[in-house]
Amino acid sequence: MLNGTTAEIVERKALRINPAKTCQPIGAMYAALGIHGCMPHSHGSQGCCSYHRSHLTRHFKEPVMATTSSFTEGASVFGGMANLTQALRNIFSIYSPEIVAVHTTCLSEVIGDDIPTIVRKAQEEGSIPEGKIVIHANTPSFVGSHVYGFSNMVMAMVNYLSEKTGTTRNQVNIIPGFVEPADMREIKRLAAALGADIVMFPDTSNVLDGPLTGQYKMYPEGGATVAQIRSAGDSIATIALGHFAAHVGAATLESKCNVPAAFLELPIGIGATDRFIDTLRNYAGVQVPAAVELERGRLVDLMSDLHQYFHGRRVAVSGDPDQVIALTQLLLELEMKPVYAITGSPGNQFEKRMHELLDGPVPNARIKQTADLFELHQWIKREPVDLLIANTYGKHIARVENLPFVRFGFPILDRTSHRFNPTVGYVGAMNLINQMLNALLDKKDRECAEEWFELVQ
Amino acid sequence: MSVPAHPPAAGYDSAGFPLPSAPVPESEAVRLEMLKAYPPKTRKKREKQLLANDPATPPEIGANTRTIPGIITQRGCTYAGCRGVVIGPIHDILHITHGPVGCSYYSWLTRRNLARPKPGQPVNYLQYCMTTDMMEEEVIFGGEKKLAAAIREAHAIFKPKAIAVYSTCPVGLIGDDIHSVCRKAKEELGINVFGFSCEGYKGVSQSAGHHIANNGVFKHMVGLLDEPDPQPFRINVLGEYNIGGDAWEIDALLQKCGIHVTATLSGDISYEQICKCHTADLNVVMCHRSINYMAEMMETKFGVPWIKVNFIGAEQTAKSLRKIGQFFGDQRLTDRIEEVIAQEMAALRPVQADVRSRLQGKTAAMFVGGSRAHHYQHLFKDVGMLTVAAGYEFAHRDDYEGRAVLPKIKVDADSRNIEELDVEADPQRYNPRKTPEQIAALQAGGFNFKDYDGMMAEMKKSSLVIDDISHHEMEKLIELYKPDIIGSGIKDKFVIEKFGVPCKQLHSYDQGGPYAAFTGAANFYREIDRMINSKVWQLVTPSWKKPADPALALGRGIDSPANQAVRAVVSGLAKAWKPRQAAAAAPES
Structure with a gap:
């Protein structure tokens, strides 16, 4: 397994090996699923749509609906207008969504299809029924990463849907970033516990974590409604959770509808969750109830109980930039040593922020954007770590190097915790701590000498 | 269809198809219902890809044509x-x-x-x-x-x-x-x-x-290494991808018979194996769709003949082994093959009978690939299940209607874009494995090279055939046929299961397998038994949403017999408890 990976590092300028990112359209598709009654549409070859649906399905184990323009060679030469127009006609007559969210692919981007013009023409010739909406995001696969695709679709939601009527609503917008339905559910639960009225978009809870009832619903209960996203233009403020996936959407809303934004990080760990709660409390004009303080207290208690198992442990982290930035803060709160931290996504803010976080406590930490798992593995071979935190693609490294492994981020294709257990909020931190402890102690219990195999830990 | 020599087995009709225990809807009516939702242009196209089957004269199906944008297809690129x-x-x-x-x-x-x-x-x-x-x-x-x-x-x-x-x-x-x-x-x-x-x-x-x-x-790659393996009876297994270890199962079975696999294209295969695969005596083809080109080209250039086989399903596996034996025409090999079949079938029959006792009369539908929607019908048939509807994701007309239709297939612009290699016999290395006389003798004995009759010839009359099924058609199919299981892929899997119908992924096998050969068949029977009879489907509806069941009612409510029985046990314990401290603190008087 991974037979070709050695500690000897050969400089690479062209070859990506075992990437820690994927392409924009899958992020756009995921974001679009967080609009109620929405059909995501992939404007390109049908393979893109098939790959994205398959991969999202493997992660969520849920139906993932999306349509495609099914480009053939002809469309690639003459442009995809006929394909998109026909697709829209079919989608609305067969599947009746409220809204179709079109995203582009590398193919349609290279051709240069002008989606708004195509949609306008489709509207004029009656392919889009009265009252139905089509929005679009440009998501070229050769720019950014899946995280950028998510962000671009969020921006499209604001640009196409959000409106300022002039009457301010007593609600706070939350743009949650590229996180799990379980995380979105947790953010809503915390807001409800505070008594704050929020509009969260996108919202994939109750879309991609649906129940088994014996009845299939193409458009499940969940998702931010078009009306809610529209009303976001009238909110008091926006809280955007994560620089890469959420901030641009919030900035768009700020400039379009003059809704002030708080640019926060993902609320993973105590500090970041405190900042989120504090910001939400201030904007919504509510008090933090005792129940939330109790949750927080239980987390601090857990951290103090388990401090001995985490302190000083060397950790390698790979993931999406917002996730790695936030998780690093939890690791530092536990006084662990995140010695290697990579993301596959490009963007200087990652390295800048990570250096701010790590230069003090872990001065020799290796931090890299646009990196890949092959390189991370080489670092580990040169100087090992005690724990690896990555998405499922880290499992081969963990096996080869015999490392305790915690699955975190997108995608997780081989375990199930992410489907129900959030990683955001105080509860999310407890979940992460629990998973890390299990991974560390399971290895110890499996491998330690018999005399050190202890009943109590 | 040939007239069976024996009266049908219990649970099967005279053509050998399992008898469904519930009535199956009329396929033409289902077809029309499915087509109803489509705009005219879409309907016109889909009409040619949805057909009621006729095994004797398979109707022309509009396979290997463009997918209509927006329809929600299974297809990839x-x-x-x-x-x-x-x-x-x-x-x-x-x-x-x-x-x-x-x-x-x-x-x-x-x-x-x-x-x-x-x-x-x-x-x-x-x-x-x-x-x-x-x-x-x-x-x-x-x-x-x-x-x-x-x-x-x-x-x-x-x-x-x-x-x-x-x-x-x-x-x-x-x-x-x-x-x-x-x-x-x-x-x-x-x-x-x-x-x-x-x-x-x-x-x-x-x-x-x-x-x-x-x-x-x-x-x-093919032909780069002229070093035949030393073993006799060398074959390549083409169109076998070792999903869930299928190729290993086939390989082990063939080895038991004394047949050597030079290369499996492409499952668990090395570069060297591919480079020397032209040195084999015979190509056997599993997935006709994905690899028939290779079989044809190897025959033209190197003289390696090919035959269609199928190692999915017990009878089919036995038939395929016998066909390979017949090709080599070696008595010891033939005897060994019969011995192995007898052994394997003796082990498999009890499993088959046990599983059939729970699955007889149930129905399946399959929409997958370019060969599996056909091959897996045999495994379902083995355990008494009828395939009521099936179709491929990306097959061509010959995979449905049989290779006889090949000369009639019109090459459209999309197919013309794909290069057809101009292959000629290799001046040095072309070596026909059989003489024309040997071929004639084999054919006289009913042996056919390059034969594939396609899916339709082996599907029941009037069953529904759907090429490149859309999501809408899948929903309608579940509603109207209510099949007991559907074989499909990852994108459909959880859609189908939300309806309460189990879905077996036939691309990835749901991380299960192997399902090929005899041992694989036993795995599949057990797997389908597990899926269809899983208790999880009965948990979908909570008791309060079910019609009042007298058996259930007994367990509910304060005065139900079950509750009273528990009360009888615990109330005695509750009364027996005396507050000791209170007793000690009581005044002594």
Whole structure:
């Protein structure tokens, strides 16, 4: 397994090996699923749509609906207008969504299809029924990463849907970033516990974590409604959770509808969750109830109980930039040593922020954007770590190097915790701590000498 | 259909199909109901891909035609068929995808083409995903330089025997010449480097990618090593991808019979095996759709004949073994094959009978691939289940109607885009494995080369055949047929299961398998039994939403007998408790 990976590092300028990112359209598709009654549409070859649906399905184990323009060679030469127009006609007559969210692919981007013009023409010739909406995001696969695709679709939601009527609503917008339905559910639960009225978009809870009832619903209960996203233009403020996936959407809303934004990080760990709660409390004009303080207290208690198992442990982290930035803060709160931290996504803010976080406590930490798992593995071979935190693609490294492994981020294709257990909020931190402890102690219990195999830990 | 010599077995009709325990709806009515929702143009197209079957004279099906935009298809692209399916399983060469990151990422370990490193072949590169990760700059200025550098870097790090390069959509559009980059790299590095122009937009489905892959494997690998394996009775198993270990199961069975597998294309296969596969005596074809091109080209160039086999289903496996035995015409081999079949069937029959006792009369539907929707009908039939509807995702007319239809297939613009290699007999190495007299003798005995009758000939009359099924049709199918199980892929799996119908993934096997050969058949019977009879489906409706069940009512409520019985036990315990401290603190008086 991974037979070709050695500690000897050969400089690479062209070859990506075992990437820690994927392409924009899958992020756009995921974001679009967080609009109620929405059909995501992939404007390109049908393979893109098939790959994205398959991969999202493997992660969520849920139906993932999306349509495609099914480009053939002809469309690639003459442009995809006929394909998109026909697709829209079919989608609305067969599947009746409220809204179709079109995203582009590398193919349609290279051709240069002008989606708004195509949609306008489709509207004029009656392919889009009265009252139905089509929005679009440009998501070229050769720019950014899946995280950028998510962000671009969020921006499209604001640009196409959000409106300022002039009457301010007593609600706070939350743009949650590229996180799990379980995380979105947790953010809503915390807001409800505070008594704050929020509009969260996108919202994939109750879309991609649906129940088994014996009845299939193409458009499940969940998702931010078009009306809610529209009303976001009238909110008091926006809280955007994560620089890469959420901030641009919030900035768009700020400039379009003059809704002030708080640019926060993902609320993973105590500090970041405190900042989120504090910001939400201030904007919504509510008090933090005792129940939330109790949750927080239980987390601090857990951290103090388990401090001995985490302190000083060397950790390698790979993931999406917002996730790695936030998780690093939890690791530092536990006084662990995140010695290697990579993301596959490009963007200087990652390295800048990570250096701010790590230069003090872990001065020799290796931090890299646009990196890949092959390189991370080489670092580990040169100087090992005690724990690896990555998405499922880290499992081969963990096996080869015999490392305790915690699955975190997108995608997780081989375990199930992410489907129900959030990683955001105080509860999310407890979940992460629990998973890390299990991974560390399971290895110890499996491998330690018999005399050190202890009943109590 | 031939008239069966014996009266039908219990639970089967006179044509040998299982009798369903509930009435099956009339397929033409279902078809019309499915078509109702479509706009006229879409309907006109889909009409040709939804048919009521007639096994005697299969109707013409509009297979291998473009998918209508917006319809929600199962299909993928040419790249997926080429890199993902046919060549991906070669585990000791490097596979570099030239394009933006996504295509390589999604084809990274997502097909279950398992491989185990063998002695003398220690490397397994399948865990690596390699790509040029094309960025905007290369899209604008061209990506050839980056590709050349990537190949060089890959060579410097891994020192592989060969490198395969795959084009994605934008590469075709910007006009990168990957073949010339590969040729130059081959000269520079002294290893085999070759490219596949398998841009996703070519063709109408994965199928075009299979063809492109066949061409490339044939051109760049097959025939490079003229060293036949020393064993007698050498065959290649073509169109077998070792999903869930199927190829290992087939290999073990063949070995037991004394038949040697030179190469399995492409499952758990090394570069060397591909390079010498032309030295085998016979090609046996599992998935006709994905690899018939290779079988044809190897016959033309090297004289290796091919026959269609099927190792899915007990009877089919036995039939396939006998056919291979017949080809070699060696009495000891034939005897050994009969011995093995007898042994394996003796072990399998009790499992089959046990499972059939719970599944007889149940129904299945399958929409998958280019051969499995046909092959797996045999496994269902083995346990008394009728396939009421089936169709392929990317097959052609010959896979439905049989190869007899080949001369009648019109080559449309989409197929014309895919190169047909001009293959001739190799002046030195062409070696027909059988003389014309031997061939005539075999044929006189009912042996057919290059025969494939297709799915329809083996499906019950009036069953529903759907090519490239849409999501809408799948929903209607579940509503109207209420099949007990559906075989499909990952994108449909959880849709179908939300309806409360179990779905067996027949691409990835839901991480199960093997299902090939006799041992695999037993695995499949048990798996289907588990899925259909799983208690989880009965948990869907909570008791308060079910009609009042007297048996259930007994367990509910304060005064129910069950509650009273518990009260009788615990109330005595509750009364027996005396507050000791209170007693001690009581005044002494």
